């Protein structure tokens with residue numbers, strides 16, 4: 130069946146938000162990221178591109194390449210707020226959409242044409258509404274599937290639109306470099322390059338079996354993508370529910386120290402699951418059930434994050450506000466919701482490369498050594514050592530499409 134899929138991506142999102150709040154930044158080279166010695170570029174304006182600057186680069190190097198650039202320490206809270214504003218505008222027009230990352234959205238417009246206007250016109254009106262109401266530049270691609278639409282958005286940028294007609298997907302992709310296909314990273318593109326494969330057209334002309342011989346299962350996916358085929362569904366935003374952990378104590382307890390340790394361990398475990406699935410949360414909730422079965426919960430909206438050092442203190446604060454009756458407790462629980470795709474990048478602003486490295490090292494060890502024979506995590510922060518772990522360390526997000534970092538297309 131023929132589908133019509135819209136992909137929208139805010140242009141240089143962090144930079145655009147900064148410009149929205151300070152119009153003097155218009156037209157100037159801007160670097161957003163950690164400003165300390167070991168800071169990293171999280172986003173850069175188009176004016177910095179001719180200097181060879183890209184996101185993920187050490188800030189120090191970027192400053193050397195473009196000394197006249199304005200350097201701004203990003204703030205996750207402001208970006209989260211703007212991202213939600215854009216989500217709300219989209220929701221008014223398209224009730225079912227996927228929020229692929231903090232600045233990227235998909236919507237299924239299949240069958241819309243029959244009713245009022247064409248899907249292209251509809252997408253264009255939505256783009257203009259976002260520009261006007263949110264004050265942020267955004268580009269879109271429209272085609273038969275997510276993959277081609279995403280690539281189309283990339284070719285439209287900045288601040289523009291691109292439609293790829295049904296049946297022309299292959300010729301649209303043919304002249305592009307293979308690395309333009311989402312999922313082709315440095316490593317794959319090097320393998321392909323070594324095989325003399327530079328352009329998508331070459332893959333299109335190869336038999337699928339050959340790709341599968343070289344790259345295995347990924348080769349088959351890649352071959353299909355190179356041919357403009359992709360049947361990945363839209364994952365509606367509201368269905369991307371939440372992850373949670375709760376535990377009923379073997380015996381009701383009044384030991385607040387033990388309860389705190391427990392919810393801390395839960396938070397740690399959930400945050401790890403987020404990072405493992407390249408997800409961020411923006412809503413924490415904590416639950417207590419007293420011995421008389423009365424249950425109370427409290428939630429808190431926060432800027433998107435997956436970092437323990439941000440999440441756990443908030444979980445403890447919620448718990449302290451909740452636990453106010455002089456009664457034994459039967460159950461405690463922690464829940465993260467409002468999940469979107471995204472990685473550490475959003476927390477790069479506090480100049481804590483060491484901290485990010487520490488997370489990565491801990492997560493690596495968890496992945497490698499996992500759990501003991503009772504299912505307890507072997508690796509944890511000192512404060513929760515000794516607490517039996519609450520859930521398996523698996524990735525709850527398996528089966529979802531590969532995660533594209535938010536800055537991939539700027």
Ligand SMILES: [Mg+2]
Nearest residue numbers: 138139232539
């Ligand atoms: Mg973007």
